[in-house]
Amino acid sequence: MLFLDAIHCQNHSRPPVWIMRQAGRYMPEYRQIRSQYNFQEMIHKPELAAEVTLLPIHAFDMDAAIIFSDILTIPESLGRPFQFKEGIGPVLENPLTSPQDLDSLTPTTSLDFVAEAIKLVKPQISVPLIGFCGAPFTVASYLIEGGSSRDLKKTKQWLLRDPASFHQLLDILTQATIKHLQLQISAGADVVQIFESWANHLGYSQLQEFCFPYINRIISQVDAPVIFFGRGTVGVLEDLIQLKPHAIGLDWACDITQIRKNVPTNIALQGNLDPQVLYAPHDTIRRECQRILSGMEGDPGFIFNLGHGILPDISPDAVKVLVETVKEFQCAHESSPF
Amino acid sequence: MLFLDAIHCQNHSRPPVWIMRQAGRYMPEYRQIRSQYNFQEMIHKPELAAEVTLLPIHAFDMDAAIIFSDILTIPESLGRPFQFKEGIGPVLENPLTSPQDLDSLTPTTSLDFVAEAIKLVKPQISVPLIGFCGAPFTVASYLIEGGSSRDLKKTKQWLLRDPASFHQLLDILTQATIKHLQLQISAGADVVQIFESWANHLGYSQLQEFCFPYINRIISQVDAPVIFFGRGTVGVLEDLIQLKPHAIGLDWACDITQIRKNVPTNIALQGNLDPQVLYAPHDTIRRECQRILSGMEGDPGFIFNLGHGILPDISPDAVKVLVETVKEFQCAHESSPF
DSSP: OHHHHHHTTOOOSSOOBOOTTOSSTTSHHHHHHHTTSOHHHHHHSHHHHHHHHHHHHHHHOOSOEEOOOOTTHHHHHTTOOOEEETTTEEEOSSOOOSGGGGGGOOOOSOOHHHHHHHHHHGGGOSSOEEEEEEOHHHHHHHHHHSBOOSSOHHHHHHHHHOHHHHHHHHHHHHHHHHHHHHHHHHHTOSEEEEEETTGGGSOHHHIIIIIHHHHHHHHHHOSSOEEEEETTOTBTHHHHHHTOOSEEEOOSSBOHHHHHTTSOTTSEEEEEEOGGGGGSOHHHHHHHHHHHHHHTTTOTTEEEEESSOOOTTOOHHHHHHHHHHHHHHHHHHHTOOO | OHHHHHHTTOOOSSOOBOOTTOSSTTSHHHHHHHTTSOHHHHHHSHHHHHHHHHHHHHHHOOSOEEOOOOTTHHHHHTTOOOEEETTTEEEOSSOOOSGGGGGGOOOOSOOHHHHHHHHHHGGGOSSOEEEEEEOHHHHHHHHHHSBOOSSOHHHHHHHHHOHHHHHHHHHHHHHHHHHHHHHHHHHTOSEEEEEETTGGGSOHHHIIIIIHHHHHHHHHHOSSOEEEEETTOTBTHHHHHHTOOSEEEOOSSBOHHHHHTTSOTTSEEEEEEOGGGGGSOHHHHHHHHHHHHHHTTTOTTEEEEESSOOOTTOOHHHHHHHHHHHHHHHHHHHHOOO
16 A cells, blocks of 8 residues: 555655545535534544544545544543634643642543544545544643643743653653554554644754653554654754654655655655645646655655645645646656656 | 854854844833833834844843844835734734735835934944844735734735736835845944744745745845844755855754754854743753753854744843853853863
């Protein structure tokens, strides 16, 4: 299978393609389901989560599925469930404010519903299934900020002023994360992706102290290939390589071809089209996809993706153009006389 | 002078230090002036702008001054003045919405008040003075979004859907920018810094098309050393080097020591402490400064700075610790028996 071959840097056909947040609001089929159920229901009911997971596979013939879930299931399993408010995002009514609050973070509810959804999806797809989690620092930031935040100020102040208790929090989250990834893998996830979505808020020494050691622990303890996606971490590439993930996910703020020169050939690269390019005329979308495809042509460890999640107001037609462009690249590549 | 020596990669003493937004709200002396005048008055009255410019030189003995001004003086000079609203930031009542709007962008008002401020500052300082501007793409985004924006969606849609008129806009802004930088240099600015603050919103091919050519034009046409600061551009380092700025400013999301290995020794590097580290206990601030200083020890082209502008709620005591740590590094360095 293209996707697994590429993860193992052994793909000799056209690159596989999937899209972060591919089962999302930009799809009319998703919005139709969402009009009947709220986001929490869609995640918690395995039949719904499975149905949503399959939508982009059916609509676009993606080369990998990713289970429909959320990185905030981990806080939920530790007794801190978020609410998802329309137009605001995830909200936690009682964010963590002091080290004493960590005592209340204990395994409370099961995440078996994610495993159930995976088991429902697996027999229905012929492509690999990706499980996922948020990285401990990113999840910690949601617990401390009580939701999304522009500057993660409370989180940064906590880790700068009381690093010891911040490490305790990361340790609790890391344990729960490893358990949750193993649950997903046991249920049938072929590959897992770790989203360190807020890594861009950390300086280098902070990444070294509060991000990398925990990612390292996760990678070494889960029994499936790991894709590490850390937003804004291209400036610390040497450290990412040291983590030895199977693949590194790149955001759009870099030239993936330049990056490839500095990444060993046994680590795959995933990315990195600017998600906003999908607002462009179809010719521009094709040209921008082809630019990345040409730059990575013949690379056995390249996975085509966006550099971040797809935006909710993108047209499905634009996604079709993207997927077709990647899949047609095979012909150009294989029919080449050179 | 340390700062100019470092810009020319010929500094053999301790590194120079200054701070982006060093004349800002975190200083009680600034807030005192601000309580009597609004932001626009402080920028437009040369005596006030000069007074504010000098505040951090007097308070912290910085190794360079930067003229107190704003990147949105360029739109003002083209007939589109922004208002600065408390708690919101810059606001433009009639943002650009169509290519027709570009016709109205013509040189309207003089920016001589910036030159006047520079002339007032120069005789009062013994350190170099930095002039500055926003990069054309960043300034264009303010004109199109009508202020700050989380995703620059209107700007991105414009450049993706109508690149030709977007280039027209960038051309107008580039001409005005070169003129304004030359004005600052003629008045006495020793070095200029270009802030591409929103470069992180551009994918690689967009940087190649809408950012680099204009920066290149500016660098080749101004008669002073140029520092280029492009947020989130560390992933396209090879291209930054091609621009041949005198110095590259780095944000905090990279290891400046790793970056130095890939940057020719005739280009200086400026940065890159995480601005939020200044919330930390003084010992942590010292340790984090020393980590960067040690990594760059002996580098003749290193300028210590934050990786972004200083935050308004930072304590001036924290800034004192930062500056002292850099200045004391000289002793450790020079008294070393090795």
